[in-house]
Amino acid sequence: MTEMAIGGPLEGEKRAASGIHTSEAAKLRLKSRYSAERRFKLYGIAAIVFALAALATLLFTILGNGVTAFQQTFVRIPISFEAEAIDTSGKRDIDELRRGDYAALIRSSLSKQFPDVTDRLGQRQLFGMFSAGAPDQLRDMVLAEPGVIGQTRDVWLYASSDVDMLNKGFIDRKTPEQSRRLSDRQISWVDTLASSKAIEKRFNARFFTGGDSREPELVGVWGAVVGSFFTLMVCLSLSLPLGIMAAIYLEEFAPKNRFTEIIEVNINNLAAVPSIVYGLLGLAVFIGFFGFPRSAPMVGGLVLALMSLPVMIIASRASIRAVPPSIREAALGLGASKVQTVLHHVLPLAMPGILTGTIIAMAHALGETAPLLMIGMVAFLVDIPSGPLQAATVLPVQVFMWADSAERGFVEKTSAGIMVLLVFLLAMNALAIFLRKKFERRW
Amino acid sequence: MLFRSALTVVALAAVSLAAPVQAQQARDQIRAAGSSTVFPFTTTVAENFGRAYSGKFKSPIVESIGTGGGFKEFCKGVGTQFTDIANASRAINKSELEDCTKKGVKEITEIKIGFDGIVIAEKKGHGHLSVTREQLWKALAKEVVVDGKVVANPYKTWSDIDASLPKDKIEVYGPPPTSGTRDSFVELVMDVGCKKAVEAIDKGMHKKLCGTMREDGAFIEAGENDNLIVQKIATSNTGALGVFGYSFLDQNADKIEGSKVDGVEPTFDTIASGKYPVARPLFVYVKNAHVGTVPGLKEFIAEFVSEKAYGPNGYLGPKGLVSLPDADRKAVRDQATSLKPMMM
Numbered sequence: 001m002t003e004m005a006i007g008g009p010l011e012g013e014k015r016a017a018s019g020i021h022t023s024e025a026a027k028l029r030l031k032s033r034y035s036a037e038r039r040f041k042l043y044g045i046a047a048i049v050f051a052l053a054a055l056a057t058l059l060f061t062i063l064g065n066g067v068t069a070f071q072q073t074f075v076r077i078p079i080s081f082e083a084e085a086i087d088t089s090g091k092r093d094i095d096e097l098r099r100g101d102y103a104a105l106i107r108s109s110l111s112k113q114f115p116d117v118t119d120r121l122g123q124r125q126l127f128g129m130f131s132a133g134a135p136d137q138l139r140d141m142v143l144a145e146p147g148v149i150g151q152t153r154d155v156w157l158y159a160s161s162d163v164d165m166l167n168k169g170f171i172d173r174k175t176p177e178q179s180r181r182l183s184d185r186q187i188s189w190v191d192t193l194a195s196s197k198a199i200e201k202r203f204n205a206r207f208f209t210g211g212d213s214r215e216p217e218l219v220g221v222w223g224a225v226v227g228s229f230f231t232l233m234v235c236l237s238l239s240l241p242l243g244i245m246a247a248i249y250l251e252e253f254a255p256k257n258r259f260t261e262i263i264e265v266n267i268n269n270l271a272a273v274p275s276i277v278y279g280l281l282g283l284a285v286f287i288g289f290f291g292f293p294r295s296a297p298m299v300g301g302l303v304l305a306l307m308s309l310p311v312m313i314i315a316s317r318a319s320i321r322a323v324p325p326s327i328r329e330a331a332l333g334l335g336a337s338k339v340q341t342v343l344h345h346v347l348p349l350a351m352p353g354i355l356t357g358t359i360i361a362m363a364h365a366l367g368e369t370a371p372l373l374m375i376g377m378v379a380f381l382v383d384i385p386s387g388p389l390q391a392a393t394v395l396p397v398q399v400f401m402w403a404d405s406a407e408r409g410f411v412e413k414t415s416a417g418i419m420v421l422l423v424f425l426l427a428m429n430a431l432a433i434f435l436r437k438k439f440e441r442r443w
Numbered sequence: 444m445l446f447r448s449a450l451t452v453v454a455l456a457a458v459s460l461a462a463p464v465q466a467q468q469a470r471d472q473i474r475a476a477g478s479s480t481v482f483p484f485t486t487t488v489a490e491n492f493g494r495a496y497s498g499k500f501k502s503p504i505v506e507s508i509g510t511g512g513g514f515k516e517f518c519k520g521v522g523t524q525f526t527d528i529a530n531a532s533r534a535i536n537k538s539e540l541e542d543c544t545k546k547g548v549k550e551i552t553e554i555k556i557g558f559d560g561i562v563i564a565e566k567k568g569h570g571h572l573s574v575t576r577e578q579l580w581k582a583l584a585k586e587v588v589v590d591g592k593v594v595a596n597p598y599k600t601w602s603d604i605d606a607s608l609p610k611d612k613i614e615v616y617g618p619p620p621t622s623g624t625r626d627s628f629v630e631l632v633m634d635v636g637c638k639k640a641v642e643a644i645d646k647g648m649h650k651k652l653c654g655t656m657r658e659d660g661a662f663i664e665a666g667e668n669d670n671l672i673v674q675k676i677a678t679s680n681t682g683a684l685g686v687f688g689y690s691f692l693d694q695n696a697d698k699i700e701g702s703k704v705d706g707v708e709p710t711f712d713t714i715a716s717g718k719y720p721v722a723r724p725l726f727v728y729v730k731n732a733h734v735g736t737v738p739g740l741k742e743f744i745a746e747f748v749s750e751k752a753y754g755p756n757g758y759l760g761p762k763g764l765v766s767l768p769d770a771d772r773k774a775v776r777d778q779a780t781s782l783k784p785m786m787m
Contacts, residue, residue, distance in 0.1 A: 098497065098498060124756070132491070132758065133494075136494055171697075172697065175697045178696075179567065179696040179697045179700075180696075180697055181694070181696070181697075213490055214483065214486050214487040214490050214762070215490075291524060293470075293524065294474070294506075294524075295504060295506070376476075376506055376508075378506060378507060378508075379504050379505060379506040379507075380482070380485075380486040380489065380504070380505040380506075380507075381502070381504055382489065382490050382493045382502035383472075383493070383501050383502050391472065391474075391504045401507075403668065403670065404479075404668055404669075404670065405483070405670075406483065406669070406670070406690045406691045406693075406694040406695075406762075406763065407694055408694060408695070
C-alpha cells in the first residue's frame with residue numbers, strides 16, 4: 001500500500017491531477033482499511049466474548065454443582081432421653097454423659113416408629129439413614145442442657161449423605177436396587193417420613209462453622225478458613241515490611257552500580273520461579289533446619305512470604321517511582337533529611353499503590369497450593385487450629401482434598417468450597433480497588 | 444504519621460510471631476502419614492476417635508503423601524517432630540526397615556487392617572467385560588511375545604488378543620508410577636499375566652517384559668485423582684476401562700461396573716474371601732517408642748482394630764475397606780493392642 005502511494009514522481013502528478021483521494025482505487029483502499037479496522041475490533045470483541053463465556057461456564061458449573069451444598073437434609077424423630085442409656089449412675093457426671101450410648105437413643109426411637117422392621121439388616125439400614133454425626137448432636141444437646149434427660153423431644157437430626165443425595169435428586173430412583181446406594185426399603189422410609197413432613201432441607205450452618213470430616217454431610221470450611229487466615233497473617237506480617245524496606249532502599253538510597261543491577265535482575269527472576277520450588281525450600285530450611293512442626297501455618301506463611309516478596313518489591317518500587325520528583329525536591333529544599341523525605345512524603349503517597357500490590361499478592365498467596373503440598377499442609381484435620389504453630393490446612397487444599405474423595409456427596413461440597421474461596425478472593429480484590437480509589441492522588 | 448505507626452505495628456507483629464519458636468514442642472495430636480489408599484480409612488478412624496474421646500484427646504492429623512513418602516517420614520527418627528504412624532498399601536520392605544533401624548526406630552508394630560481390591564471397571568451397560576490376567580498383560584504391556592519373538596505391542600482392539608473379547612479399542616486409564624495402586628497392579632496383574640509367555644522364551648526378560656506399561660496411548664496415566672478416571676470412563680462410549688481402588692466402584696455402582704478378572708467379579712465378598720485375584724492387604728505401622736509420649740496413641744490403635752471400625756459391619760466398610768477374615772481379625776487385634784513389635 002505504502003509503496004503504491006509513494007510511486008514515481010510522474011505517477012504522483014498524474015494521480016494528483018485526477019484527485020488522489022477520490023479515485024476508484026483510493027475508495028477501494030479506504031474501504032479495505034475500514035474493514036480491516038472493523039475486523040480488528042471484531043477480533044477484540046471475540047476475544048472478550050470468549051473469555052467471558054469461559055468465565056460464565058466456570059461460574060455456572062460451580063454454582064450449579066455447589067449451591068445445593070448450602071442446604072442439608074435433616075430428619076425429625078422424637079427422641080426420649082432415657083437415663084439408662086446415657087446416665088446410668090444418675091449423677092449427671094460430665095464424663096459419663098460424654099461416653100453415653102446416644103446411638104441407642106436413635107435406635108430405640110426408630111424401633112418405636114417403624115415397629116414392623118425387625119430383621120437385623122432392616123434395622124441397620126434404618127439406622128444407616130442417619131449421619132454418623134447424629135449421635136453427637138444428641139450428646140451436644142445433653143451436655144448443653146442436662147435437664148433434657150428423662151424428657152422426650154422432637155429432634156432434627158442429620159440425615160446420611162445418601163439420603164441427602166436422594167432428597168436433592170442426585171440419586172436416580174429408576175436405577176436397579178443393587179447398583180444404588182439406598183435400598184428400595186430405605187427409599188420407601190424416606191417417602192413415609194417425607195409425607196409426614198419429618199424430612200426437610202435446612203440451611204447448612206455447619207458448613208460454615210465446622211472442621212473437615214470424612215462424612216460429606218458433616219464437613220465444614222471453617223477449619224480451612226482459620227488456617228488460611230493464620231497463614232496469610234504470617235505471610236503479610238513478614239513480606240509487607242520486608243518488601244517495603246527493600247523497595248525504599250533500592251529506589252531511594254541504593255547507588256546505581258553493577259551490584260544493585262544484579263540484585264534488580266534477580267528480584268525479577270525470583271518473581272518467575274515456580275511456587276513448588278519455594279515449597280521445597282521451605283521443607284529443607286524451615287522444617288529441616290529450624291525444626292518448625294510440619295503442617296503449621298507458620299511454615300506455610302513463611303513459604304508464601306518468600307514467594308510473594310519479589311512481586312511485592314516490584315509493585316512497591318513501581319509506586320514509589322510514580323511519586324513525582326518535585327515532591328522529593330520540595331521536601332529536601334525545605335530542609336528535610338532524606339529519611340524524613342521518604343517517610344513523611346514519598347511513602348504515604350506511594351502507599352495506595354503498595355497496598356494494592358500487596359493485596360493482589362496476598363490474593364495470589366491465598367489460592368496457592370503447590371508449595372503447601374511439600375510442607376505437609378495437605379492433611380486431614382478435624383479440629384480447628386487455634387494458633388499459627390498448630391497443624392492446619394488452607395482453603396484451596398481443602399477443595400483439593402474434597403475433590404479427591406470417593407463419596408458422591410463431596411461433589412457439591414467441592415464446588416461450595418470453591419465458592420467460599422472465590423468470595424474471599426473477590427472481597428480482597430474489592431478491598432484493593434477501594435483503597436486505590438480512596439487514597440489515590442493525581443498530580 | 445498514621446502510615447508510620449501502622450508500619451511499626453506490622454514490623455513488631457512480624458518479630459513477635461517469628462520469635463517464640465521452640466525447635467521442639469510436646470505434641471498433643473497423633474500424626475499419621477502415608478498411602479492415599481489407606482488415607483480414607485485412617486481419617487475415618489481419626490474422626491471417630493476424636494468424637495469418642497472429645498475433650499480428652501484431639502483428633503489425629505493424617506497426611507496423604509504416598510506409601511513410600513510415609514515410610515520416609517516415619518523412619519526419620521524417634522521424637523515428637525516425627526510421625527507416629529505410617530499408612531501403607533504394601534508391606535514395609537527391607538531397605539525401608541534398615542533405614543528405620545539406622546535412625547533408631549527399632550520397635551514397629553505392623554497392623555494389617557484389611558484388603559483393598561483393585562478393579563478394572565467400565566461404563567455400566569456397555570457389555571460386561573471378562574478378562575484373564577494374561578489378556579490384560581497382552582493388552583497393556585509395552586512389549587509382548589508373538590510367535591516366540593519379543594515385539595512392540597501390536598494389539599489395537601481387545602478382539603485382536605482373543606476373538607471372544609469385544610471389538611473395542613484398547614483404552615485403559617490407570618494410576619501413575621508414583622501410586623501404590625500402580626505397584627500393586629503391576630505385581631498382581633502384569634507379573635502374573637506375563638509368566639507363561641516369558642517362561643517360554645527367556646526368564647531373564649521378566650522385569651523388562653512384565654513391568655513396563657505401553658506408551659502408545661492405549662494405557663493412559665490419569666494422575667492420582669481416581670474420581671477423574673471414574674468420570675472419564677462413565678462418559679465414554681467406546682468401552683474405555685479404568686483401574687482404581689474398590690471403594691470408587693462401591694461408591695459409583697450406578698454408573699460403572701467392575702470387569703470380571705479370571706472369571707471372578709470384584710465384590711466385597713470375593714475380595715474378602717480371596718477369590719478375586721487383584722486384591723492387596725493394607726497396613727498401618729506404629730512407632731512403639733511414641734506410645735506413652737504422644738497422648739492417645741494406644742487408644743487410637745485400639746479404636747482402629749475394634750470390631751466397630753474394621754469389622755465386617757464396622758464403619759470402615761462403607762468407606763470401601765474389605766475386612767479380614769474373622770480369625771485373622773482377632774489375631775491382629777491381640778497383636779496390635781499388645782504392641783507386639785515386628786521381627787527385624
